[in-house]
Amino acid sequence: MLLQLNKTPIILIGFMGTGKTTVGSYMRNQLKLSYMDLDQYIELKEHMTIPQIFDEQGETHFRDLEYKYLKDTLNKFDIISTGGGIIENQASLDLLKLQKNVIWLDCDIEIVFERIVNDPHRPNANNKSLNQLKNLYSSRISRYNEIAFMKVNSNQNVSDIYQEITTSLTSD
Numbered sequence: 001m002l003l004q005l006n007k008t009p010i011i012l013i014g015f016m017g018t019g020k021t022t023v024g025s026y027m028r029n030q031l032k033l034s035y036m037d038l039d040q041y042i043e044l045k046e047h048m049t050i051p052q053i054f055d056e057q058g059e060t061h062f063r064d065l066e067y068k069y070l071k072d073t074l075n076k077f078d079i080i081s082t083g084g085g086i087i088e089n090q091a092s093l094d095l096l097k098l099q100k101n102v103i104w105l106d107c108d109i110e111i112v113f114e115r116i117v118n119d120p121h122r123p124n125a126n127n128k129s130l131n132q133l134k135n136l137y138s139s140r141i142s143r144y145n146e147i148a149f150m151k152v153n154s155n156q157n158v159s160d161i162y163q164e165i166t167t168s169l170t171s172d
Contacts, residue, residue: 007075009077009078010078010165011079012079012082013104014084015106015140016085017107017112017113017115019154020084021037023105023158026162028078033078035079035080036073036077036079036080038069038082038083039083042065063085063092066092070096074095082096084140087140087144093147101169102148102149103149103165108155109133
């Protein structure tokens with residue numbers, strides 16, 4: 001399948017644990033395109049883990065870094081997966097509104113909770129109950145929806161998610 005991106009990257013957004021990195025990696029392998037996980041890119045450039053940045057410099061500084069490196073990656077990679085909270089920064093949100101292929105991966109919050117409950121690499125999930133995660137998720141839904149070209153249910157297996165995304169992108 002030939003997917004014409006015209007230098008417009010596919011950007012995967014959504015709450016933490018919805019499969020953005022998994023889907024992005026799968027798409028890279030299937031389509032033979034360049035791919036970057038934005039959180040990994042930040043860690044590479046800053047020489048710190050995401051939890052270290054949160055602990056030492058705070059969430060606001062991290063969101064500023066997210067915006068800086070989102071701008072950087074837009075012209076370098078064909079597929080980009082973002083962190084779940086990228087929509088918390090207005091500059092990032094505004095930049096994402098200008099992008100064409102923003103795909104929102106959404107998943108049942110109970111599945112998300114099971115995936116991330118013990119993940120120490122997620123500062124906004126540490127020691128959170130299911131109800132607390134539901135509240136955080138609820139506070140973000142409208143912003144994901146505002147910038148998404150399409151919404152994909154990521155409760156399904158990765159090959160089905162890939163098919164849904166590529167079918168939509170090639171039918172335009």
